[in-house]
Amino acid sequence: MHRVLALREYERASIGDRWDPQTRMVSREVAARLEALQARQDAEFLSFGRRTLQAQQYVGTVGLGDCAIDLLPKVDQRDDARVRAQLVSMLAVAGIIPDLEAGTTGLASHEATLLDAYLATYTRKLVAEWRRGPIRDYQREDRRRDCLRGKLLVARQIRESLRDPMGFHTRADELIHDVPLTRVLKRALEICRRHAVSHAIRQEASGLLQDFAHVGESRAGEAERVIADRRHARFAPLLELARLLIRGASPDRAGAAMTYSLVFDMNVVFERYVGRLLARLCTGRGLTASMQHEGSSLLLLEGRPKFRLRPDVAIHERDRLRCLIDTKWKRLDPEQPNWGISQADMYQMYAYGKEYACPRVVLVYPRFGELPLDVATYRHHPGEASSLRIDVRCIEVGAGAARAVRDMDQIVSSGRSREGSSE
Numbered sequence: 259m260h261r262v263l264a265l266r267e268y269e270r271a272s273i274g275d276r277w278d279p280q281t282r283m284v285s286r287e288v289a290a291r292l293e294a295l296q297a298r299q300d301a302e303f304l305s306f307g308r309r310t311l312q313a314q315q316y317v318g319t320v321g322l323g324d325c326a327i328d329l330l331p332k333v334d335q336r337d338d339a340r341v342r343a344q345l346v347s348m349l350a351v352a353g354i355i356p357d358l359e360a361g362t363t364g365l366a367s368h369e370a371t372l373l374d375a376y377l378a379t380y381t382r383k384l385v386a387e388w389r390r391g392p393i394r395d396y397q398r399e400d401r402r403r404d405c406l407r408g409k410l411l412v413a414r415q416i417r418e419s420l421r422d423p424m425g426f427h428t429r430a431d432e433l434i435h436d437v438p439l440t441r442v443l444k445r446a447l448e449i450c451r452r453h454a455v456s457h458a459i460r461q462e463a464s465g466l467l468q469d470f471a472h473v474g475e476s477r478a479g480e481a482e483r484v485i486a487d488r489r490h491a492r493f494a495p496l497l498e499l500a501r502l503l504i505r506g507a508s509p510d511r512a513g514a515a516m517t518y519s520l521v522f523d524m525n526v527v528f529e530r531y532v533g534r535l536l537a538r539l540c541t542g543r544g545l546t547a548s549m550q551h552e553g554s555s556l557l558l559l560e561g562r563p564k565f566r567l568r569p570d571v572a573i574h575e576r577d578r579l580r581c582l583i584d585t586k587w588k589r590l591d592p593e594q595p596n597w598g599i600s601q602a603d604m605y606q607m608y609a610y611g612k613e614y615a616c617p618r619v620v621l622v623y624p625r626f627g628e629l630p631l632d633v634a635t636y637r638h639h640p641g642e643a644s645s646l647r648i649d650v651r652c653i654e655v656g657a658g659a660a661r662a663v664r665d666m667d668q669i670v671s672s673g674r675s676r677e678g679s680s681e
Contacts, residue, residue: 261325261455262370265313267332267524272310277325284311288322295320295517303329303521315525315587317345319373321453321518328371331524332589333656334626342372344656351659352530354522355502356495370455373520377450380499381462384443388469393440393490402427436473438484439493445476446500449507453518476504528587529570532622532653535663536571536583539670546574554613569610569619573670582610583620583669590623590633590652597633599650608638611646618647620669625652631665 263279265271271282273289284292293306303316313329320327330341349355355376402418402425414427447470451463481504486494506520533549540547549571556565571583584607591598603621611619625631629652639645653665 262328263326264328264330264338266330267313267315267317269332270310270312273306273308284327288325291322291517292320292327295519299519301519301521301523303519315523316521317372317524317527318519318521319371320521321371321373321455323517324455326371326373326455328373329521330372333624335656342375344658345372346375347659348527348531348655349522351534352527353534354527354530356498373518374454374456374459376499376503376520377454377463378456378459380446380496380503381450381459381466384447384496385462385466387492387496388466390492392435392469393437393443393493394435435470438476438480439486439490439497440470440473441476442481442484442500442504443493443496444470444473445481446503449503449518453507481505525585525587528624528655529585531655531662532583532585532666533571535659535666536573536670539663539666540573543670544575545580545670548572548574556609556613567610567613569614572614579614579616581618581620581670582614582616583622584610585622588623589626590629590650592629597650604636604648607648608646611638611648616646618649620649620651622669623650623652624655625665631668 261279263271263282263284265282269282271284273286274283275285276283277285277288289306289311292304292311296302296304301316303314303318303320305312305314317329317331320329328338328342330338331345333341333344335341335344346355402422404425406426407428409429410426418425418427444467447463447467451460451467454460454463481501484497486497502520506518530549533547536547537549550568554567556567569582570585572579573581573583584603586603589598599621607619607621610616623629623633631652631654633650633652635650636648637645638647649669651665651669654661
């Protein structure tokens with residue numbers, strides 16, 4: 259039985275009487291569970307019609323017991339495994355999911371789903387760290403001991419001596435495994451055992467869970483509160499991923515199979531990917547790149563700023579604003595007027611330039627097909643060197659971060675060399 263249905267952005271699947279990924283069909287029961295899951299989450303990763311469902315601009319995996327839907331970006335690459343590997347790389351560069359090991363991208367290319375790539379990485383990395391030394395911590399315990407160890411609890415000793423004259427009631431520090439950090443790691447490991455499509459990952463998780471036999475269940479909200487202190491710093495990336503996995507678990511109802519989602523808005527992924535790479539690119543050049551730049555608004559109401567203007571990235575040279583950058587995860591179409599760039603987007607770029615008094619604004623899209631990297635340059639008043647300039651650029655996202663950095667290097671370098679020139 260085929261258990262994984264792969265859908266690219268805006269692809270559809272029919273809703274029928276059975277689960278059949280080969281014909282792109284999901285059962286009515288599965289569709290109902292997906293709708294219920296989506297209603298509980300702040301992420302509309304699917305839209306539902308009477309007879310079809312359609313993927314939206316989200317990527318990731320939705321688990322449905324022993325079946326799953328893999329949501330992948332709509333890129334030119336046709337091989338789902340390679341797309342999954344590229345997406346894992348983007349998520350790691352964007353800082354949305356920790357890159358736990360150098361082989362993560364390669365691992366993603368042969369796992370059944372995007373979720374499996376991370377479950378496999380989690381279990382294998384946890385095995386390696388646990389073999390280096392398990393997590394243990396001291397906890398103060400008041401209890402009866404067969405020997406005198408720690409501080410004698412005199413009042414309790416006198417009270418209990420008639421019943422147990424041979425024991426000692428003392429307060430002492432005990433070295434235990436059942437601590438908040440291990441409870442959270444165990445809970446994520448149980449998610450690996452339960453939600454992996456790959457049988458090998460489930461087996462590996464089940465084997466490792468035996469080492470957590472003396473660890474209790476994680477308490478509500480514990481995953482968000484726990485920290486990996488200096489002694490356990492090597493577990494910090496695993497804790498970060500464990501939190502992400504735990505947030506995705508969502509039981510349908512008591513006694514029912516669990517649904518699971520690990521999904522991300524592709525607009526956010528692209529924005530953070532570009533922002534992180536620009537920050538890396540600016541280092542050592544006397545430039546700084548800040549994300550979600552905020553400092554101006556479009557209008558005032560009774561003296562209070564309204565309609566905040568928040569470009570995705572701002573590039574400064576010392577205290578001088580050089581460039582504002584906004585990202586759009588959208589396919590440009592050379593057959594459409596103005597490449598399909600919406601008028602609303604261009605109004606937004608104009609407002610950025612004017613309100614921030616920035617000479618150059620760049621609108622960045624992903625590159626598909628034969629699109630040029632340098633799509634168009636618009637001027638508010640052509641011929642005036644100081645007039646606002648709006649560049650429309652593309653970057654390659656399917657060939658790795660190194661290629662994307664080269665494409666963005668042209669954006670940064672062009673802004674410095676051509677500033678003040680007329681078109």
